[in-house]
Amino acid sequence: MTTAAVGAPGSPRRYLHSLWLLSARDLKVRYATSALGYLWSVLDPLVMSAIYWFVFTQIFQRTVGHEPYIVFLITALLPWVWFNSAVSDFTRAFSKDARLVRSTSIPRSIWVNRIVLSKGIEFLCSLPVLALFVVLSQFSETPAQVGWGLLWLPVAVVLQAVLLVGLGLLVAPLCVLWSDLERTTKLILRALFYASPVIYGVSDLPGIFETLAAFNPLAGIFALYRVGFFPGEWDPWVVGIGAVMSFAFLGLGILVFRRLERSVLKEL
């Protein structure tokens, strides 16, 4: 039957078509069901930044991070929100759309990847907030420096996407099979926030922790986001290990996903 269809089933073109349809739907649902729409994707990091800025510069005498601290915070908080919201959605990647998964034979990894994509688009849409604070800081005593390191930003985005896809392929099927994991993941995420260099930089960590932190792939990724404004954040060791760890997670994710796909479909 020759008809107008977007690529053959199983072709990359069909994959992207389906991926885009589902991601666009996620975004539409998010923005259509709330009056504030776009504001929600920036409100969360903004409120968090305001809190940390107040706590660490007004209450405590801050000894970590760099000036201007608000820019230092936001460069990591915005990608953290992407990471956090994507991973929490992974726990329900299949169960939320169980009916659709049960009746549509698209490649199953799309159910994970559409979360990475739609949350990633929200992240990109929140970047103007960072630009705003960089501009505002020009009128303060400690203006943010903008350097060539900014060119690392796209690399950071790609690396974070790789890490997220890997984690999603790992977390999403496991959460279907072991329902306890949904809460465990939320708990781990909360701990991970403080274990990742968001409110501090890797170089602020004492002794052995500085070395250990490199094995958290987020450390390298956040360093890449920051290096455009804070050249001192550049650390080949942290970034290198971060990249290796991200791809390792991707490999592990693909492996586990293949193994569990069959059981997941039976369980839905």
Added chain:
Amino acid sequence: MEADVTAMSTDLVIRVQGLGVRFRRNRRGRRSLKDLFSDSSRRSKPGEFWALRGVSFDVRPGESIGVVGRNGQGKSTLLKLVAGVLIQDEGVVAVNGGVAPLIEITGGFVGDLTVRENVRLTAGLHGMPKAEVARRFDGIIAFAELEDFLDTPYKHLSNGMKVRLAFAVVSQLEEPILLVDEVLAVGDKAFREKCYRRIDELLAEGRTLFFVSHNERDLRRFCARGLYLDKGRLVLDAPIADVLDRYNADYNAG
């Protein structure tokens, strides 16, 4: 699905060989990390049963096949395996071409999305380009008789409306294989007649039909060939009249 399609001669649309799939008897059986690492196929563990096993058959284009059996004998499971929404534990399912599945009573639509969005999403996921969806949209809605409910969330539709929409969308997909799983029993008589006419049209166009039903009249009307499943085994693969006679002899006697 092991894409063994290349090995399949071109005059077959579906080839099923030694197909087997098993489920756990109780939903929350014990799982261990060991399951993750052991190659679990082929071994039967306690607490598991084979929903289908050793099923083999070939389907040529344009055939219409009725699947007969009592509840829980693997009919729906077979359809899901052909549709590619379940993965078998052993054997091969090779499907040559796309499948338009009507295997969930809800059509697999999303409750929170409106009728309009659901139609676009489902048609799109089957590879229909946006322009094509737009072109057929009015036809689909007219068929489902849902003109006044375009912006109603799907979850607020009545069961009859849901089935109408599901059939309207699925029957518009240009896939060579149509799977229909008992869902038509929900619609009212007038709508059922409409569906039957549409199925006749699709068969006349040369589509392949896989039909699960408990309604003998429907089976005789649409299907030439019958598959009789009992206890997860394919008991009989023969003309529909013979299959129905055997089924009646087994279960309806006396």
